[in-house]
Amino acid sequence: MxxxxxxxxxxxxxxxxxxxxxxxxxxxxxxxxxxxxxxxxxxxxxxxxxxxxxDWVSLGGVDLQINGALGLAFPEIQAQDFSKLAAVCEFLWQQGVDGFLPTLVTTSIDNFQRSLAVIGEFMQKDEPQQAKILGVHLEGPFLNYHKRGAHPAEYLLPLTIDNVQRVVGDYASIVKVITLAPELDATGEAIAYLRSLGITISLSHSQATAKEAQRAFDRGATMVTHAFNAMPGLHHREPGLLGEAIVYPGVWCGLIADGQHVCPTMLKILLKASDYAQKIFLVSDALAPLGLPDGTYPWDTRQITVTSGTARLADSTLAGTTLPLLVGVQNLVSWNICDVESAIALATIAPRKAIHLPEFxxxxxxxxxxxxxxxxxxxxxxxxxxxxxxx
Structure with a gap:
């Protein structure tokens, strides 16, 4: 072309x-x-x-949940990694991504603070032909122990204002999204505090009932992280967190379309129930080996094995993907889940709407x-x- x-x-x-x-x-x-x-x-x-x-024309993709690329894990980033981060931004641009939220999964407070400091400094740069860092997504550490998935249990924290302040520190201005389990905040004080900082609240890694999720949405939560994963499934007598998110106005759900995190049939059900790009956006949930071949790689103090773009821990726990965001668009079309227009919108228009970015x-x-x-x-x-x- x-x-x-x-x-x-x-x-x-x-x-x-x-x-x-x-x-x-x-x-x-x-x-x-x-x-x-x-x-x-x-x-x-x-x-x-x-x-x-x-032909169809769109803006590039926006990835609101990506954990690393080219061997660089965002929660482990160091001050000397500027060139590596620049290479990641160039690589993502080449993969059709205009902007992204580096995602910091559950780790120590020291790691959170160091990564936030490095990313915050890097965000002062504005280079052409690079995907732009739009802010940071904190996925943890305020998660339900029983739905922690691959997140290390030793770094999980109770959801209190004091702990939020310890994690976010002086970097609230660059934290765009935080994923948390709403049942950990019975009073709603922590959610109210996070909203006062201008941080978008996303629910996941949670055992919340529909009523608990509804209270969180009433208090200002507006997103769900990786729908279906790390939360109770849909049930006809207890719709749970995801069921409430589908019917609650103004709530957006991130969705991984790699065929492993969610089976194609459930992808189709969720998209139809949620009116496609009116309430759903695609994410990659890609890990540091994105852009590298299949193999075994370090991941915090553990290892992950990547096979055909799917990353798992040694005990087979699903850890993430190494597939670029726009592969999800191509998957949805090739699996006959939705039409070309809807699939493109899910990776380009919908994530922009979810975090209030201009569309064209x-x-x-x-x-x-x-x-x-x-x-x-x-x-x-x-x-x-x-x-x-x-x-």
Whole structure:
């Protein structure tokens, strides 16, 4: 597919299909940024145009739960790892990701503080052709012991304001999301405190009942981390945390579409019940071996074995994936779970909505992806639509 430069230039992209828009659209780029999206029937004069011939066009993906890549685990990041973190940002850009939340799984308070400090300093950089760090996702340490999954039990903490302050420290401004078990906060004081800091609260690693989840949503929780995983299953007499999330207005659920964390049939049920990208967004939940071949790798003080993109501990506990975010989009289409438009939106539009980012207007044209669906082979491919340095 053709790649053109729009940085510091004007470009008119025509005959594009965009998720959330009906019919063919034209994208007007001014000074490198998306300025307008208009139906093709509206005449616009332009000195340079790019006809995408009915292909889908979207912004790049946003990954709200990713634990590392290229061998770098975000909870173990050190001050000397700036070059490694930059390489991860470049790699994710090449994988079609515009922005992400480095996710810190349960670890020691010292590790939390060190990682937050390093990431916070790195966020002051703004390099082109790199996925941007949008903030940090703390997945723990306020999790239910019985639903901890691969999180080390020795670092789990009671959910109190004091412990939140110990973990977050002076870095509340860069903590975008925190995953917690709501049943650990019977009074609601900790959730109220986190909301006062502007942190989005996501529920998971929890045994919460539907009523307990409802109280947390009433108090301001707005997300669920890796739906189905590390929580009670849906039951016809006790819908649990996930059941309440599906019916509660304004609650978003992250979903891993690797075929291992959730079986395709349940993916389809959840997506249909939740109106697709109106309440669900895809995440990779990728671990540090993302971008590396299958094998055995260190993971905190333990080891994980990666086989065909799935990472497990020695006792077979599912630890995460090493598949890029947009593979989930391709999986949903190839498994006939949803149409191309819906699948693209789940990784590009929905996560932006979940954390209140602009969807199209004002973004750089270099963020645009071009998707092509091959009907005969049932294959969905993508590439960056424009690339700086070429005109």
């Amino acid at each position: 053709t790649k053109l430069t729009a940085i510091n230039n004007n470009l008119h992209i025509i005959n594009a299909r965009l998720p959330g828009y009906r019919g063919l659209q034209q994208i007007c780029v001014e000074q490198g940024r998306i300025a307008q999206i208009l139906p093709m029937r509206e005449a616009i004069s332009s000195t340079q145009s790019l006809d995408v011939a009915g 207007i004002g973004n750089w044209a270099t963020q645009l992806l071009r998707w092509r669906w091959y009907e005969t082979t049932k294959e969905l491919t993508w590439c960056r639509l424009v690339a700086s340095g070429e005109f």
